[in-house]
Amino acid sequence: MGKQEVKPFIDTGIKDTIYKLSFVTSYSVKLICEDFCNHAFKSGLGYELAPYFKRDITIDGMMFRGNKKAEKFEPISKDTERVSMTLNSNSYEYAYQLAYAIGCSVAKIVAYGVEKSMNDFTFLNRYITQFLTKNIDKEHKDIMLRIVKAVNNESTEEYSVASLLLYIADEYRRFNEGVECVLKDVVGNKG
Incomplete structure (x- = not known):
């Protein structure tokens, strides 16, 4: 299966920095966002987001129990802009599983992953x-x-x-x- 398009809303400052990186490196914005998202996924994003799980999930080789009264997962920033990117099928599935467990959109998980890597x-x-x-x-x-x-x-x-x-x-x-x-x-x- 090919790549899936995702259009997350990310912090405007982070988006600006990604565009600067694209200019300096000649890498596409889509590639940079995908690399950043994949880095976050490989860095154990599931463990970090576990307090927000409302449904049971097995991810990163670990079984997590959902909690119907889990905290609401909120975006990091209120000042956001949409960015268009793609994910390979494995990364998309990972984001989908996290989104299902939390009860939010795939785009929200992807945005969090991109922002997390940008702050690393x-x-x-x-x-x-x-x-x-x-x-x-x-x-x-x-x-x-x-x-x-x-x-x-x-x-x-x-x-x-x-x-x-x-x-x-x-x-x-x-x-x-x-x-x-x-x-x-x-x-x-x-x-």
Whole structure:
């Protein structure tokens, strides 16, 4: 079976960040959302959502008992916008099972999964570093890593590769020149 379309409502700030990531990485918004959702599912989302289960469910190899008086599952944010994405059949089934146990829509579970992964800074940094490894030559990647290290040595806050790339997306919105050109320009000026 192919992919299933899902249109969750996610926090507007998170949606904006996903679009920035799409610009910087040249990955589609749909792919980023799917990757983020899958990460949340693999990170034991079922255990986290168990207090909301109104129906019995076996998920992640564990049997959970439903509670008719379970807490109501509410979205994280009230300021939301719809995003269109797809899930493979296994991920969709996982979201469907959670939605059934909770008594909500699949889209609500998917939105929660995307937002959860977006707030997992270790995952986000690893995701973007993986992009760099695949798409940016070693010299420019090393320069970017040195920039992050230098900024962290001089700052009281800790910055990551992800924050540097999101900064680039904010400051250098030259879509017609392409991401590689912008990154080469930025790291060329900083190296």
